[in-house]
Amino acid sequence: MRWWQRREQALFAAVTLLTTAGLAAVAAGARGPAEAAWVTATVLGLVYSTASLIAAVRRREPSVDVIAWLALAGALGVGEAFAGAVIAVMLAGGVLLEARAAARARRELSALVARAPRTARRDTPSGPVEIPAAEVVAGDRLVVGAGEIVPVDGRLRGPAVLDESALTGEPLPVERRAGEDVRSGVVNAGSPVRLTATATAEASTYAGVVRLVEQAQAAGAPFVRLADRFAMAFVPVTLLLAGVAWAVAGDPVRAVAVLVVATPCPLLLAAPIAIMSGLSRAARSGVVVKGGGALERLAAGRVVLFDKTGTLTAGRPVLTDVVTPVEPGLAAGEVLRLAASLDQSSAHVLAGALVTAAHDRGLRLVAPEGVQERHGYGVEGVVDGHRVRLGKAAWVLGGPVPPWVRHARRRAALDGSLTVFAAVDDRPAGVLLLEDPVRPQAPRMVRALRGAGIDRVVLVTGDRADTAQAVGQVVGVDAVHAECDPADKLALVRAEQELAPTIMVGDGINDAPALAAAGVGVALAARGATASAEAADVVLTVDRIDALADAILIARRCRVIAGWAVGAGMGMSMAAMLVAAAGLLPPAAGALLQEGIDLAAIAVALTALLPGRSHTVTMRPADVATARRLYAEHRDVRPLVEQVRTVADALNRPPYDLRPVRELLDHLEVRLLAHEHAEEAELLPIMARALGGVEATSGLSRTHAEIEHQIGRLRRTVDDLVQEAEAEDVTDVRRLLYGLYAILRLHNAQEEEGAFSLVPDPDPPSRP
Incomplete structure (x- = not known):
C-alpha cells in the first residue's frame, strides 16, 4: 500500500475515533474531555486542509477546499468543536473514498503489470532452454508449457487452448488454430504448444499494456475535480452569504453555520466517484481510458473517424481461393499444402494466413528444408522433394505471364485481393488470393454508435478508392476519404474538429498524428503496442471494435450521473445555506445535515457502477x-x-x-x-x-x-x-x-x- 493511502486511512481513523470518543464522553457526563477530543479532531482536519490548499496554490489551481478550511477554522473560533469534528470526519472520509475509488479504477490494469512474463523457453534441437524474455527475437521457436504465460507475440505452430481472460475479460478458454497469431500475456490452458515469435518482448502486447497502465495511472492521479470548475463562482457566493448572515444578525455563529453546510463534498466526491467508476467499468470491458478528462471528452464526441485496415477490417489477410492452370497440373489443394508447408518457417504476415487455411482444409503439412527468405520478394525451399517458391510474380514466374495468371490478377483487382504467386519445380503452379475481411461486428458497431448519439461516421484510409468505398458501403459510414497519407488524415481530423467534437480510431503508426489531433484518439492495441497506442487517449486491449460503442455509452452515462449527483447535492447544500443564514440551523446540526447530503450525492454517484445500457448482447x-x-x-x-x-x-x-x-x-x-x-x-x-x-x-x-x-x-x-x-x-x-x-x-x-x-x-x- 502506498504511503499516501496509509496517510488518508490514518487521518480518517484518527478523526473518527476522536469524534466517537467525544460522544462517549458526553454520554458519561464528561463535557471537558469531549471538547478536547473534538478540538483535536478539528485541528487534524484543519492541518490536512491547509496542506491541500498549499498544494493547490503551488499547482495554480482554484479549489473550493478553502470553504472546508474556513468552516474548520470558524468552528474552532466560535467554540463549535463538535461541528468542526464532524466536518473533519466528512473531509477525511471524502479523501479516503476518493483514493479507494481511484484504486478500484486501476485495479484491473495493475493486476496485469504484476503478472508480466519474465522468461521464455527457446525450442532447440537439444530441448527447450530457458532464457530471459527480453532476449527473444522475431523468428525464435518457443515452447509454452501447460499453465505458462505466453512471453511474446507469436504465431502458433499447432493448435492451442488459451486462457485470454487477463487481456479480454472472456472467462472461457479459447481454441486457436495453427497459423493464428497469439498475444503475449495469455495463459496456455491446454497441453504444451509451440510457436514462432513475431515480435520482441518490448514490442509485444503485454509490454504495451504495461506502458498503457503507467500512462493511465499518471493521467489519473490526481483526477480533475469537477468542483474546481465552479470554485471561482461558488467560493465568493458562499463567503458573501456568510458575511451577510454575520452582518445582519451580528452573530459569527450564523456565518460558521453557512460555511459548514456549504462544504462542497458533492462536488469534491460525487463527480470523481462517478468518473472513476466509469474508468473501472470501461477497463473491465477491455478499454483503457487515460484519465477522467479523456472519459469526459469521449462522452462529448459527436463525429467518429475510422481508419480502415485493422480497424473496420480484421487487419489479417485470409485465403479466399487458389487459382491454378486450366491445363492439367497440381490441384489447388496440393498447391496450398506445399505453400503452407514452406510458410511454416516464415514470420511474414501472409504466411500465417496460408498455414491457417491449410489446417482449416485438413491438409497434412510437412517440415520444409533449405528455406531461404528474400525480403521484398518471397521465400523458397524444398517440400516433399519439390522446390517451392512463393512471392511476387516477377520473382516467382520468371518469364511470360500465362493467360490464367492474367485472369487471376484481373479477379484479384476486382475483388480487392492480395496475390501470392506459387511455383513448383520452377513451373507456375498457382495464384493464392487473400483478402482483408470486414469485421463482422463493424456494421453493428456503427449502428450502436449512432444509437449512442454519434451524428457522423467517416472512413479515412490510405487504401484505394474502390476498396474503401466497398468497405464504407458494407459498414454504413456517412463519408469515405481514400488514398490519404498521414498529413491528409491530420487535415481531415482538424476540419471535422472545427464542426463538432471528434473521436479518431486507428491502429497504425501513420494514424498517430491524427489520433493526437482529435478530441479523443482511440487506438486498437490488441495485437501489440504501436505508436498509435502511445498517442491515443483511449486504447482497446480487446480485438473487438464494438467495445468502442460500449465505452462511449459508459462515458456518457457516467457524465450524466456525475451531473445528477452534483446537481442534487449542491441544490440541497444551497437550500441548507439559506436556512443556516436565517439562523434556523446551528453549526452542529448543519454538520450532521451536510453528512446526509454527502451520502445522498455519493449514493447517486455510485450508481455509475451498476450496469447500464449496452449494445452487447448477453447470452447463456x-x-x-x-x-x-x-x-x-x-x-x-x-x-x-x-x-x-x-x-x-x-x-x-x-x-x-x-x-x-x-x-x-x-x-x-x-x-x-x-x-x-x-x-x-x-x-x-x-x-x-x-x-x-x-x-x-x-x-x-x-x-x-x-x-x-x-x-x-x-x-x-x-x-x-x-x-x-x-x-x-x-x-x-x-x-x-x-x-x-x-x-x-x-x-x-x-x-x-x-x-x-x-x-x-x-x-x-x-x-x-
Whole structure:
C-alpha cells in the first residue's frame, strides 16, 4: 500500500475515533474531555486542509477546499468543536473514498503489470532452454508449457487452448488454430504448444499494456475535480452569504453555520466517484481510458473517424481461393499444402494466413528444408522433394505471364485481393488470393454508435478508392476519404474538429498524428503496442471494435450521473445555506445535515457502477457453446463455398466436363445443407432469444430455404445432362453456380454480422 493511502486511512481513523470518543464522553457526563477530543479532531482536519490548499496554490489551481478550511477554522473560533469534528470526519472520509475509488479504477490494469512474463523457453534441437524474455527475437521457436504465460507475440505452430481472460475479460478458454497469431500475456490452458515469435518482448502486447497502465495511472492521479470548475463562482457566493448572515444578525455563529453546510463534498466526491467508476467499468470491458478528462471528452464526441485496415477490417489477410492452370497440373489443394508447408518457417504476415487455411482444409503439412527468405520478394525451399517458391510474380514466374495468371490478377483487382504467386519445380503452379475481411461486428458497431448519439461516421484510409468505398458501403459510414497519407488524415481530423467534437480510431503508426489531433484518439492495441497506442487517449486491449460503442455509452452515462449527483447535492447544500443564514440551523446540526447530503450525492454517484445500457448482447453459456460449435462448422464449409466459383470458372471452354460439378453437388448436399439445417434448428433460436424475437431471424431463415432451393435446381439441371454437355447447357449450369455462389457469400456475411458477431470471440471470423 502506498504511503499516501496509509496517510488518508490514518487521518480518517484518527478523526473518527476522536469524534466517537467525544460522544462517549458526553454520554458519561464528561463535557471537558469531549471538547478536547473534538478540538483535536478539528485541528487534524484543519492541518490536512491547509496542506491541500498549499498544494493547490503551488499547482495554480482554484479549489473550493478553502470553504472546508474556513468552516474548520470558524468552528474552532466560535467554540463549535463538535461541528468542526464532524466536518473533519466528512473531509477525511471524502479523501479516503476518493483514493479507494481511484484504486478500484486501476485495479484491473495493475493486476496485469504484476503478472508480466519474465522468461521464455527457446525450442532447440537439444530441448527447450530457458532464457530471459527480453532476449527473444522475431523468428525464435518457443515452447509454452501447460499453465505458462505466453512471453511474446507469436504465431502458433499447432493448435492451442488459451486462457485470454487477463487481456479480454472472456472467462472461457479459447481454441486457436495453427497459423493464428497469439498475444503475449495469455495463459496456455491446454497441453504444451509451440510457436514462432513475431515480435520482441518490448514490442509485444503485454509490454504495451504495461506502458498503457503507467500512462493511465499518471493521467489519473490526481483526477480533475469537477468542483474546481465552479470554485471561482461558488467560493465568493458562499463567503458573501456568510458575511451577510454575520452582518445582519451580528452573530459569527450564523456565518460558521453557512460555511459548514456549504462544504462542497458533492462536488469534491460525487463527480470523481462517478468518473472513476466509469474508468473501472470501461477497463473491465477491455478499454483503457487515460484519465477522467479523456472519459469526459469521449462522452462529448459527436463525429467518429475510422481508419480502415485493422480497424473496420480484421487487419489479417485470409485465403479466399487458389487459382491454378486450366491445363492439367497440381490441384489447388496440393498447391496450398506445399505453400503452407514452406510458410511454416516464415514470420511474414501472409504466411500465417496460408498455414491457417491449410489446417482449416485438413491438409497434412510437412517440415520444409533449405528455406531461404528474400525480403521484398518471397521465400523458397524444398517440400516433399519439390522446390517451392512463393512471392511476387516477377520473382516467382520468371518469364511470360500465362493467360490464367492474367485472369487471376484481373479477379484479384476486382475483388480487392492480395496475390501470392506459387511455383513448383520452377513451373507456375498457382495464384493464392487473400483478402482483408470486414469485421463482422463493424456494421453493428456503427449502428450502436449512432444509437449512442454519434451524428457522423467517416472512413479515412490510405487504401484505394474502390476498396474503401466497398468497405464504407458494407459498414454504413456517412463519408469515405481514400488514398490519404498521414498529413491528409491530420487535415481531415482538424476540419471535422472545427464542426463538432471528434473521436479518431486507428491502429497504425501513420494514424498517430491524427489520433493526437482529435478530441479523443482511440487506438486498437490488441495485437501489440504501436505508436498509435502511445498517442491515443483511449486504447482497446480487446480485438473487438464494438467495445468502442460500449465505452462511449459508459462515458456518457457516467457524465450524466456525475451531473445528477452534483446537481442534487449542491441544490440541497444551497437550500441548507439559506436556512443556516436565517439562523434556523446551528453549526452542529448543519454538520450532521451536510453528512446526509454527502451520502445522498455519493449514493447517486455510485450508481455509475451498476450496469447500464449496452449494445452487447448477453447470452447463456450453453448458447455460447452451441454458437461456437456452429461457427466452427461454418468456418469449415467456407472452402466449399469458394469451390462453387472455382468450378464455374472452369466451365469456360470445351470440352465441358461436368464431373467436378457433380462432385461439388454431392458435397453441397451432404455437408453444406446439413450445416444449414443445423443452423436453422439451433442457431436461429439462440439469435431469437438474444435479440428478442423471431423477426430478427426471418431473413436468415429465408436464405436457408433459398440455398436449398438453388442446390435442388442445380441438381435437376445436371442430372438432365446425361450426354456430353453443349455450350447452351453449360451456360445454364454456370448461371446457377454463380447465382448460388452469390447467395452463399451474402448469406455467410449476414450470419457472421447478425449471429456470430454476438458471440464473445467465436474463434475470430475470417471472411466478410
